[in-house]
Amino acid sequence: MAFLEIKDLHVEVAGKEILKGCTLSIEEGEVHAIMGPNGSGKSTLANVIAGNPVYKVTKGSLLFRGQNMLEMSPDERARAGVFMAFQSPVELPGVGIAQFLKTALNEKLKSMGKPELDAVQFIKRLKTRAQALNISDAMLKRSVNEGFSGGEKKKMETFQMAFLEPDFCILDEMDAGLDIDALKTVSDGINVMREKTRSFLLITHFQRLLNYIEPDYIHIMIDGQIVHSGDKLLAKSLEEKGYDEYR
Ligand SMILES: Nc1ncnc2c1ncn2[C@@H]1O[C@H](COP(=O)(O)OP(=O)(O)O)[C@@H](O)[C@H]1O
Numbered sequence: 001m002a003f004l005e006i007k008d009l010h011v012e013v014a015g016k017e018i019l020k021g022c023t024l025s026i027e028e029g030e031v032h033a034i035m036g037p038n039g040s041g042k043s044t045l046a047n048v049i050a051g052n053p054v055y056k057v058t059k060g061s062l063l064f065r066g067q068n069m070l071e072m073s074p075d076e077r078a079r080a081g082v083f084m085a086f087q088s089p090v091e092l093p094g095v096g097i098a099q100f101l102k103t104a105l106n107e108k109l110k111s112m113g114k115p116e117l118d119a120v121q122f123i124k125r126l127k128t129r130a131q132a133l134n135i136s137d138a139m140l141k142r143s144v145n146e147g148f149s150g151g152e153k154k155k156m157e158t159f160q161m162a163f164l165e166p167d168f169c170i171l172d173e174m175d176a177g178l179d180i181d182a183l184k185t186v187s188d189g190i191n192v193m194r195e196k197t198r199s200f201l202l203i204t205h206f207q208r209l210l211n212y213i214e215p216d217y218i219h220i221m222i223d224g225q226i227v228h229s230g231d232k233l234l235a236k237s238l239e240e241k242g243y244d245e246y247r
């Protein structure tokens with residue numbers, strides 16, 4: 001049984017078919033990257049996996065550890081261990097970061113039949129993960145993403161991910177808007193999470209991110225389909241030659 005198995009997925013948004021038969025399989029512990037031109041359907045795929053109801057699946061299947069994900073609500077997917085870091089993270093004014101993470105973590109632990117963290121354990125986990133990503137105490141006191149710069153939002157998403165320890169992490173244009181130092185910090189934060197039992201799907205335009213997080217496989221998406229797959233060397237040739245030969 002594959003960890004994630006996508007077969008012939010067709011997806012419509014606003015009455016238009018965007019994914020036109022997407023097939024992709026990810027095993028436990030693997031890091032996959034999807035590259036492709038603007039508008040090829042990369043974020044659509046990420047949104048479908050996360051369960052965004054705007055995206056309508058018209059054909060095909062999506063299995064997570066053998067379970068039919070298409071029958072699961074976004075919450076159920078999150079509790080099953082799927083985490084999505086969005087291309088444009090939402091702001092939650094009035095919702096403090098600590099409270100947000102506490103609720104999310106306790107829900108997850110509860111669904112796994114594990115005891116909730118007490119206040120001391122919680123603060124300890126919050127502080128160590130924040131430190132690793134250079135996130136200040138002042139920032140932790142703010143509302144989720146409210147008034148954060150693009151780079152700060154990306155950092156905060158990585159922090160949430162490190163804190164919640166999901167089994168499957170989807171990162172959409174994680175590198176967008178990050179300066180080189182922040183990119184390095186965030187990449188380090190992701191690299192330490194790499195484990196035999198955790199898989200990643202990185203979505204990116206640019207080869208740059210893949211210098212910091214080395215994927216096991218790279219896939220090229222054009223017009224709603226994966227048209228070519230290869231190893232990490234593929235990124236270099238794409239950077240030089242572009243997507244033309246795959247169109
Ligand atoms: N929520 C949406 N409403 C309308 N159109 C959308 C929506 N999401 C994506 N699309 C359209 O689907 C196509 C693919 O978009 P997207 O998946 O964001 O591509 P990529 O991430 O590869 O740049 C684009 O033409 C985009 O305008």
Ligand SMILES: [Mg+2]
Nearest residue numbers: 042043087173
């Ligand atoms: Mg996108």
